[in-house]
Amino acid sequence: MRIASYARGKSTGLALLSGTEWLDLSAAASDLPSDLSVLLQDPQWRDVVQSAGAKAPKMDLASVTLLPPFRTSQKILCVGLNYVDHIAESPYEQPGYPTFFPRFSSSLIGHEQPMIKPRISDQLDYEGEMVAVIGSAAKHVSVENALDHVAGYTIFNEGSIRDYQFKAPQWTVGKNFDGTGACGPWFVTADELRPGAKGLRISTRLNGKVEQDANTDDMIFDVAALVSIASEAITLLPGDMLVTGTPAGVGFGKKPPKYMVAGDVCEVEIENIGVLRNTVALER
Template structure:
C-alpha cells in the first residue's frame, strides 16, 4: 500500500494512493484509523486494515492539500553517511568499514512541496537524495538474515546539508539539523510493494531539471539489511524508527566549483516505484521579511 500524510484546511489526514488518486480521512472523521506514527508504532499490525478503511474514504484532491512528512514522531532518525563508494571518494574520505551514523531530529523535517530554507548564516546548502527505510518490528541484535522482516516500508529523503556547519566539528549533526532542511515523502510505501531491500531500484536527484545524482540502490556499501542488523547490535530498534540510508556521488560539495542550492532552485529526488519528492529552495531572509 501507498500512504500519504497531509493537511487539509488545518486538519491532518491520511490517505492511500491508488493509480495516482487519493482516498482518505481526516483526524476528525469518526472512521479515522490513526496516524502512520501510531499505526507503525503498534508493530504495524493495523496498517493493512487502516489502508482498507482509508480506501473507502473521501476522494482527496491534491490541489487543496499540504503534504506532511509521513512520520513526525520517530523516536530515532538514524542517518548514514558515506554509504556509496563514489560519494566517499568525492568527499575526500577513505571508505569506512563501519557505517557513519549521525542523527536527524523531527524539528528539521518538512514535506513534499514545502520550501527547503537556506539559512541566513551560510550559503553552503547542499542536496542529498536518499532512500528511507522504516522499522515496523522492533528488535535488538537482529541478524542480517532476518533484518528485512523488521522493515515495514520505504520512503524518500532529501538530506539538505549546511556543509559549512557540518564540517565545523568532527560530528556532523549540527550541519544536518537546521530547521526546514530535511525533506521527507511524499509517500510511505509498504515493503510488500517493492523488491526486498529495494534492490535494483534507481535513485535520481535533479536540480532545476538537470540530473546531479543517479545510482542503483545496489551500489550502497551497507545494504538496508546490513544497516538494520548493524544498528541493532548497539541499540534497540523500535517500530517507527527511520533509517536514512545515504546518498550517492554528485553532491554540490564534491563539484568544482561547488554547486550550492540557492533561492528559487527546485530540487527533485525520485526513486523507482516509490515516488517523486519535490521542494523549492527559499532564503531564510525572505521568510523573515514575509513574517514581518
C-alpha cells in the same frame, strides 16, 4: 500500499492510493493518527488501513498540503559515506562500519514545502537518499531476518549546511538546521518493492538538471546490513527511520562547489517510490 500524510486547513489526515485514485482514510476513520510514526506502533496497522480504505471517499491529493509521513519518529538514524562514488568525491576513506549520525524531527519538511537556506551560511547542499522505515522492534537481529522488521520506504533530501558540517569531527549541527530535511512525498510498503528495495534508480535534479544518478544496489551497507548492525547497539522501534546515504554528485564535490540558492527547485526521484520536490527559500 502507498500512504500519504496531509494537512487541510487546521486538520490533518492520511490518504491511501487505491489503483490510480487517492482515498481519504481519515474521513472514514476520524480516530486514525495522521502521523505514520504513530500508526506503525499499532501491530495491526495494515488491517486498520485496509478497513478504513474499504469505506473511504475519494480525494484530490493536489487539494491538500503533504506533510512529512513520519514526523515524530523516536529515531532518525542517517548513514554517511554509504556509496563508493560519493566517498571518492569526499575527504574520507571508505569505512568498514556504517557512519551513523542523528537527524532531529525539528528539521523535517514535506513535499513541496520550502527548504530553508539559513541566514548564516551560503553552503546549503542537496543529498538524495532512500529511507527504510522500521515496522517492528529490532534488537540483535541477524542480516537474514532484518528485512522482516522493515515496514516500507520513503524518500529523503538531506539538506546539509556544509561549512557547519565540517566545523567539528562529528556532523550533527550541519545536518540539523531547521527546514532542511525534506521527507516524502508518501510511504510505500515493503511488499511493493524488491526485498531491501534493491535495484532502484535514485536520482537528484537541481532546476531540472540531473546531479546525482545511481542505484540502490550501489550501497556499501544495504538495508538488511544497516538494520542488523544498528540493532546491535540500538533498539529500533516502529516508525524509526534509517536514512541510507547519498550517491555521488552532491554540490560540495563539484569543482567549483555548487550550492543551492533561493528559488532553486530540487527533486529527488526513486524508482517505484516517487518524486520528492522542494523549492529553496531564504530564512526569514
